[in-house]
Amino acid sequence: MIRSVVVGCGSYLPERILTNADLEKLVDTSDEWIIERTGIHQRHIAADNEKTSDLALNAARAALADAGVAVDEVDLIVLATSTPDQTFPATACKVQAGLGMTRGFAFDVQAVCSGFIYALATADNFIKAGQAKTALVIGAETFSRILDWTDRTTCVLFADGAGALVLKAEEGRGDNSDRGVLTTHLHSDGRHHDLLYVDGGPSSTQTTGHLRMLGKEVFRHAVVNLAEVVRETLDAVGMQPSEIDWLVPHQANKRIIDGTARKLGLSTDRVVLTVDRHGNTSAASVPLALAEAVKDGRIKRGDVLLLEAMGGGFTWGSALVRW
Numbered sequence: 001m002i003r004s005v006v007v008g009c010g011s012y013l014p015e016r017i018l019t020n021a022d023l024e025k026l027v028d029t030s031d032e033w034i035i036e037r038t039g040i041h042q043r044h045i046a047a048d049n050e051k052t053s054d055l056a057l058n059a060a061r062a063a064l065a066d067a068g069v070a071v072d073e074v075d076l077i078v079l080a081t082s083t084p085d086q087t088f089p090a091t092a093c094k095v096q097a098g099l100g101m102t103r104g105f106a107f108d109v110q111a112v113c114s115g116f117i118y119a120l121a122t123a124d125n126f127i128k129a130g131q132a133k134t135a136l137v138i139g140a141e142t143f144s145r146i147l148d149w150t151d152r153t154t155c156v157l158f159a160d161g162a163g164a165l166v167l168k169a170e171e172g173r174g175d176n177s178d179r180g181v182l183t184t185h186l187h188s189d190g191r192h193h194d195l196l197y198v199d200g201g202p203s204s205t206q207t208t209g210h211l212r213m214l215g216k217e218v219f220r221h222a223v224v225n226l227a228e229v230v231r232e233t234l235d236a237v238g239m240q241p242s243e244i245d246w247l248v249p250h251q252a253n254k255r256i257i258d259g260t261a262r263k264l265g266l267s268t269d270r271v272v273l274t275v276d277r278h279g280n281t282s283a284a285s286v287p288l289a290l291a292e293a294v295k296d297g298r299i300k301r302g303d304v305l306l307l308e309a310m311g312g313g314f315t316w317g318s319a320l321v322r323w
């Protein structure tokens with residue numbers, strides 16, 4: 001059986017850091033409220049001349065260097081973003097050009113905060129179908145560009161960054177001892193499209209628009225949907241929560257992450273947490289967290305990782321990966 005084995009990862013965070021104290025000067029909020037309700041202390045914000053493709057390119061280069069894979073070997077780029085440089089072409093095509101890659105194919109997927117899980121599942125399926133052998137999977141966002149900086153209910157939450165993985169097709173045994181993506185599970189429920197959305201777009205207002213969210217409602221759905229998809233994922237491969245080495249969740253809110261870990265019976269030292277320093281970077285949050293825990297030596301070859309995310313749409317999903 002063909003498996004998509006992760007052979008490298010990389011990430012990029014813009015230099016500028018925005019602290020909760022900085023936000024106290026912009027809107028009626030407090031460091032105490034933000035930390036208590038979300039766990040966020042600070043976040044990174046792209047420079048004026050940095051676009052999503054620039055962040056993505058930096059993360060992609062770091063992932064390829066980590067993998068020791070040459071650009072010519074890559075035949076697929078799947079890039080998850082809800083903040084593309086332009087309406088079209090796909091940001092993935094700009095990354096392809098930036099890498100100097102003249103073969104293969106590149107496209108964007110848009111599933112908001114679940115985007116990276118959708119991109120990973122998409123690339124995995126292309127690899128399993130034999131249509132690609134080496135894939136770059138990227139999550140990259142400049143959410144600072146779509147925030148309403150006068151809306152305290154959203155501007156304190158979201159931020160910018162990018163993360164990338166390199167996948168390679170390798171022959172596996174077809175059981176849980178294989179390295180690579182073991183299973184992926186995607187869901188959406190469009191009935192809730194108006195609980196987390198951007199109030200603009202080319203076909204409606206011809207403006208970019210700003211992010212709007214009914215946070216409490218999203219929170220309520222996130223807790224339920226994530227618990228369900230995590231159970232579905234483990235059931236699909238007949239694994240127990242105790243077999244997970246690391247939970248690498250979407251970093252929206254520490255309370256949601258703690259709730260998911262508690263339901264799985266995982267102690268906090270088996271959860272990769274970056275929301276405190278990165279905020280919610282939407283499609284970039286899972287690969288950013290992954291790259292951090294790989295770089296600092298927590299995630300080791302052979303570890304079982306459970307990745308999960310939930311976002312606008314609603315969309316949600318998870319992936320089980322043996323590193």
Ligand code: UT7
Nearest residue numbers: 029030033037113152153156215216218219222252253311
């Ligand atoms: O990544 C995609 C998925 N997104 C998520 O998973 C986000 C899910 N939602 C959340 O994380 C949380 O709902 C929030 C962090 C957004 C909000 O936390 P909450 O505990 O649900 O607070 P709330 O919305 O119920 O607001 C409580 C109070 C309100 O005041 P009143 O009505 O009780 O007087 C808000 O106006 O907190 C107020 N508030 C703030 N106060 C200070 C809202 N934002 C702020 C703020 N600073 N930044």
